[in-house]
Amino acid sequence: MAQRNKSDVDEELTEQFNWHDYARLAQYIKPYMKEIYRILGVIILANVAGMLGPYFTKITIDTVIPNKDLPMLWLIGILFTGSLFFIGWCMRYRIYHITELGQDVLKDMRLDIFQHLQKLSFSYFDSRPHGKILIRVVNYINTLSDLLSNGLVNLISDVFNVLITLIFMFAIDARLTLYSLALIPILVVMVLIIQSKQRRAYQILSNKQSNLNAYIHESIAGIKVTQSFAREQENFRIFDETNEDNRRTWMHAVKIQFLLWPGVQNISVITMCLIYFVGIRQIGVDVSTGTLIAFIGYINNFWNPVINIGNFYNSLITATAYLERIFETLDEKPEIVDHPGAKALPQIDGDVTFNHVTFRYEPGKDILKDVNFHVSHGQSVALVGPTGAGKTTVINLLSRFYDVNEGEVKIDHHNVEEVTLASLRRQMGVMLQDTFIFSGTIMDNIRYGKLDATDEEVIAAAKVVRADDFIHELKNGYETVVEERGSTLSAGQRQLIAFARVLLADPRILILDEATSSIDTKTEALLQMGLSALLKGRTSFIIAHRLSTIKNCDQIFYVDGGKIAEHGTHEELMAARGLYYQLYQSQYDMLKLAHA
Numbered sequence: 001m002a003q004r005n006k007s008d009v010d011e012e013l014t015e016q017f018n019w020h021d022y023a024r025l026a027q028y029i030k031p032y033m034k035e036i037y038r039i040l041g042v043i044i045l046a047n048v049a050g051m052l053g054p055y056f057t058k059i060t061i062d063t064v065i066p067n068k069d070l071p072m073l074w075l076i077g078i079l080f081t082g083s084l085f086f087i088g089w090c091m092r093y094r095i096y097h098i099t100e101l102g103q104d105v106l107k108d109m110r111l112d113i114f115q116h117l118q119k120l121s122f123s124y125f126d127s128r129p130h131g132k133i134l135i136r137v138v139n140y141i142n143t144l145s146d147l148l149s150n151g152l153v154n155l156i157s158d159v160f161n162v163l164i165t166l167i168f169m170f171a172i173d174a175r176l177t178l179y180s181l182a183l184i185p186i187l188v189v190m191v192l193i194i195q196s197k198q199r200r201a202y203q204i205l206s207n208k209q210s211n212l213n214a215y216i217h218e219s220i221a222g223i224k225v226t227q228s229f230a231r232e233q234e235n236f237r238i239f240d241e242t243n244e245d246n247r248r249t250w251m252h253a254v255k256i257q258f259l260l261w262p263g264v265q266n267i268s269v270i271t272m273c274l275i276y277f278v279g280i281r282q283i284g285v286d287v288s289t290g291t292l293i294a295f296i297g298y299i300n301n302f303w304n305p306v307i308n309i310g311n312f313y314n315s316l317i318t319a320t321a322y323l324e325r326i327f328e329t330l331d332e333k334p335e336i337v338d339h340p341g342a343k344a345l346p347q348i349d350g351d352v353t354f355n356h357v358t359f360r361y362e363p364g365k366d367i368l369k370d371v372n373f374h375v376s377h378g379q380s381v382a383l384v385g386p387t388g389a390g391k392t393t394v395i396n397l398l399s400r401f402y403d404v405n406e407g408e409v410k411i412d413h414h415n416v417e418e419v420t421l422a423s424l425r426r427q428m429g430v431m432l433q434d435t436f437i438f439s440g441t442i443m444d445n446i447r448y449g450k451l452d453a454t455d456e457e458v459i460a461a462a463k464v465v466r467a468d469d470f471i472h473e474l475k476n477g478y479e480t481v482v483e484e485r486g487s488t489l490s491a492g493q494r495q496l497i498a499f500a501r502v503l504l505a506d507p508r509i510l511i512l513d514e515a516t517s518s519i520d521t522k523t524e525a526l527l528q529m530g531l532s533a534l535l536k537g538r539t540s541f542i543i544a545h546r547l548s549t550i551k552n553c554d555q556i557f558y559v560d561g562g563k564i565a566e567h568g569t570h571e572e573l574m575a576a577r578g579l580y581y582q583l584y585q586s587q588y589d590m591l592k593l594a595h596a
């Protein structure tokens with residue numbers, strides 16, 4: 001199991017830079033190569049057009065003006081204006097299509113990471129704050145936006161720009177060109193020194209941002225508890241600290257990032273001075289005034305893209321810290337997967353067997369120890385016992401949300417680890433302890449159990465679990481829109497909807513974990529009547545703390561100390577006067593006390 005993490009604990013940092021990450025990023029860009037070539041074509045044309053300006057200036061100063069060649073001056077003027085219009089159009093094309101390209105790549109990445117997250121096992125989500133997962137899908141991918149949209153194509157265009165400018169420069173004056181390049185080695189050394197510091201700074205920043213996100217996410221999810229315990233001040237203090245940590249780390253990262261930019265600027269200015277110095281000394285010897293002016297134009301043309309390349313490199317190093325996190329998530333292996341050669345589970349009857357099952361969530365802490373039982377198809381089984389005894393764990397293993405450490409779980413003689421997950425879970429209806437309502441209509445929420453169910457089927461399921469009455473009282477009935485987690489519904493209403501959802505799926509094995517804990521006893525009595533017809537012929541596992549609700553089950557398992565400590569019918573267990581009897585009596589006494 002992955003190491004557990006909290007909102008105030010930094011995640012581990014990768015030491016070694018992995019060049020393979022760039023190759024993986026390139027894989028996302030590959031499908032868009034045609035578009036990239038098209039954009040590049042336009043950029044090259046624009047660059048060539050841009051080169052004409054200084055050249056026109058040179059001809060004008062050196063030839064056209066001394067010869068007073070007015071028609072030629074007009075022609076150059078018209079060509080120059082035309083080239084500016086053309087460059088304008090190219091810019092528009094480039095900006096629009098580059099942005100589109102970047103967004104397409106990000107969309108593909110986000111799709112991949114979301115799809116992957118859907119497959120990850122419970123243990124992955126158990127082991128880290130959800131805010132830290134969220135930030136990877138949304139914010140970290142967004143940080144790549146600039147790199148992919150402007151950065152990538154600009155880089156290629158800038159490289160072309162530099163090359164084309166160099167060709168023009170060499171053509172005009174090779175010696176001045178070599179002077180222009182004299183300081184490039186200093187730039188390279190500077191980049192090499194800064195890069196590893198910058199990557200580390202951004203790695204640390206990504207951690208702080210992740211912590212901040214996790215704390216915000218947790219605070220919003222727990223806002224009701226916070227307010228009811230009047231803990232706002234304390235939460236504010238923690239948030240303030242995390243926020244400050246984030247600000248400090250950010251400023252440090254930016255400080256390192258901005259070391260490069262002034263360096264490049266200074267080198268470009270020094271180069272310019274050098275050219276003026278050498279050029280002016282040579283004017284009249286072997287450099288014409290026009291050549292020098294044109295050359296100064298080209299130097300600008302040369303350094304602007306070099307500065308851009310420097311900036312791209314900066315964003316690349318920054319993005320690398322985030323890229324590592326994105327690929328780390330994509331590389332996370334789901335623990336529960338179809339084993340090689342897993343077969344689809346055929347239509348089951350619903351016999352369930354646990355053979356010497358031992359299970360632990362964490363090393364060294366067995367939750368179930370050598371558990372054995374058999375349930376025949378169609379039987380209803382209640383799991384009862386103290387809090388934290390392992391009842392939910394039993395059903396987690398049955399649905400293969402976790403794999404057993406020892407022993408085997410069988411359904412109709414099929415080991416659950418040897419069949420495909422989809423075929424197994426499709427035949428099970430699981431209603432977990434914390435019922436989840438998705439944002440959408442009530443109709444959609446129930447239909448979640450069977451996507452192709454008709455409205456009539458949905459309503460029929462709701463009627464069986466006695467949800468229909470309260471749904472009709474809502475403003476828009478089944479079309480009433482509910483918020484995520486069903487915050488506008490009562491806990492009992494949420495359970496009834498989740499109940500209808502499970503029943504609609506028509507599973508062979510029904511698992512109800514505290515399914516009726518929030519439902520009033522009157523509704524529950526009605527619901528039980530509807531359910532008893534539905535439970536017929538299906539194997540059902542029911543976890544309930546209210547023992548009155550499970551008295552009629554075919555078998556009752558009393559789970560305690562990692563084992564099935566007692567089992568039998570209600571009457572048998574009462575007669576045995578053991579743990580179940582004591583639990584039942586204590587509930588009965590409490591009820592009597594409450595009514596006294």
Ligand SMILES: Nc1ncnc2c1ncn2[C@@H]1O[C@H](COP(=O)(O)OP(=O)(O)OP(=O)(O)O)[C@@H](O)[C@H]1O
Pocket residue numbers: 126361362367385386387388389390391392393394
């Ligand atoms: N994801 C998890 N990671 C680590 N430990 C866990 C996890 N889920 C449960 N546990 C531990 O396993 C034990 C059994 O938990 P389980 O949820 O099965 O109990 P339960 O009998 O269903 O309890 P309750 O009646 O309170 O719902 C508990 O001690 C719990 O702390």
